[in-house]
Amino acid sequence: MTESLRVPLTTAEVERIRNDFPILSRSVNGHPLVYLDTGATSQNPISVMEAEQEYYEQRNAAVHRGAHTLAAEATDLFEQARDKVAAFIGAADDEVVWTSNATEALNLVAYSIGNASLGRGGTDAARFRIGPGDEIVVTEMEHHANLIPWQELAARTGASLRYIPVTDDGELDMNAAAEIIGERTRVLAVAHVSNVLGTINPVPALVSLARATGADTFVVLDACQSVPHMPINVHALDVDFAAFSAHKMLGPTGVGALYGKSELLNAMPPFLTGGSMITVVTMDHAEFLPAPQRFEAGTQRVSQAIAFGAAVDYLSHIGMDRIQQWEEHLTQKALQGLADIPGIRVLGPGRGRPRSGLVAFDTAGVHAHDVGQFLDDRGIAVRVGHHCAQPVHRRFGVTASTRASFYLYNTEAEVDDLLNAVADVRPFFGVAQTTGAAGAR
Ligand SMILES: Cc1ncc(COP(=O)(O)O)c(C=O)c1O
CATH class of the missing domain: 3.40.640.10 (Type I PLP-dependent aspartate aminotransferase-like (Major domain))
Structure with missing residues (x-):
């Protein structure tokens, strides 16, 4: 691995990185694409395609x-x-x-x-x-x-x-x-x-x-x-x-x-x-x-x-230590925001525990596929379902979850887009008043 600069990634640098990924400038359903499904598959920079x-x-x-x-x-x-x-x-x-x-x-x-x-x-x-x-x-x-x-x-x-x-x-x-x-x-x-x-x-x-x-x-x-x-x-x-x-x-x-x-x-x-x-x-x-x-x-x-x-x-060239640090930053921001949304239960270690750049959560009263559809309507791509890991979903008493996963090309603004959209899910499906919070942690 080439030596990285050890300077944290900045929003400006992430914007430059995004320019290397043509797909990130497309729109989906009338919104700029917010690609939060790298855990399933990542996007490719021009140098890889070339x-x-x-x-x-x-x-x-x-x-x-x-x-x-x-x-x-x-x-x-x-x-x-x-x-x-x-x-x-x-x-x-x-x-x-x-x-x-x-x-x-x-x-x-x-x-x-x-x-x-x-x-x-x-x-x-x-x-x-x-x-x-x-x-x-x-x-x-x-x-x-x-x-x-x-x-x-x-x-x-x-x-x-x-x-x-x-x-x-x-x-x-x-x-x-x-x-x-x-x-x-x-x-x-x-x-x-x-x-x-x-x-x-x-x-x-x-x-x-x-x-x-x-x-x-x-x-x-x-x-x-x-x-x-x-x-x-x-x-x-x-x-x-x-x-x-x-x-x-x-x-x-x-x-x-x-x-x-x-x-x-x-x-x-x-x-x-x-x-x-x-x-x-x-x-x-x-x-x-x-x-x-x-x-x-x-x-x-x-x-x-x-x-x-x-x-x-x-x-x-970017540096894996810097990529990990940026993902941690986005993940902690996502965890903090999700903890404030009623009815959202994050699966896995809570804030401050060692964690990689993905967050899967259960939405009380709304099936993960409906959550995924709702987010897609706003241009936000996440993974829904059991993510090829049925036993661990069973362990947490759910059959499916919604997973947002981050990479070096994701921005803080995209995490905000995710949080704003997730906050609207339960009110949209009319379950916000009928089902109690599932205990975000
Ligand atoms: C933890 C883990 N293991 C294995 C796999 C399988 O990877 P692939 O489908 O590329 O073989 C995945 C892909 O989702 C994964 O996340």
Whole structure:
């Protein structure tokens, strides 16, 4: 990551940043677009779109295959992008595997462990074998992408799935975590930041618990909502794997990344198999390349990876510490404003607690989809529903919530627009007088 200036982002600088994002100047339903749905997918700066366009105009070729100039240039750019993404998270180049998205990255780890458990991968892979008596530990706040692959792995191997519960404050119950994480724990899969609660989980403490058991435990971090929003160093965190998606950090859809410790990636059996990931193939046997190629079967997502590199350049130029600080500022403003609106209950840690740049809330007497429609009528884009995290909604007694999520291109004025609109929701639907406040906190 390039050195940031350590001067906080200002409103004037955010206005300049906004000029790099053409979509932010469009209007929606007669209002200027207020885009507060970065938690689902972020918008793209011109430099990211240009990187993809330049690739198609000048270099389009399959990487790691052709002997011609276009193929060589495409391969160079593809690998340079990997270097950029690796440096961005403090990893070595060969520790970053391209995937379609974070979901595929998490499935890759789960299926590779499953393949090892079937005896694939020989002696190198023996340490990944799990079965009856072993435990996979997740948390109650996981996105389905970091829950269902582990449910499936448990079902395939006979291992048990356990979860760390969430407290009323929307934080992990660390006393329970200390009891649950033990010598049977072979996988600990946890979100760094909850996509519903905004909670920043204590990864160092969780890793310490996992390392203290003496078991060969693989710590898998769902970094989808953290890598885009704060400085991250995967080596310092000492996680074994981490997954994230380009489209949540100014990059294109169709590409994500799996970080894995080099010695683990090189010992793990592949997930997808086919061309480009082998050394020798006979009619009944194949030998595999080292990581990362062993996990990159088939023709790769070249333009997207290159554009992902451009996104990382953009974020690094602004500085992740400054982006995190700006988001915190907007989030605290939103939390303060929402606390004053009757009938709004914020899910997750209250004001002053560690939190990332998203706020999900329940609106007493009004379904989240109606809230979303009402806000959209004013040009405000938010996410509504269960955000692919049904268990944590159930934990808080709701089936759906409204989520506003902030990024480096959002302004204080947009937070005001959100607060003004949310204040009008319950009166508009006629529930303000009939349903009591649900207890904002
Ligand atoms: C915490 C978290 N994990 C995983 C995912 C899945 O990301 P993708 O759909 O890009 O694979 C998301 C996306 O919403 C997320 O917020």
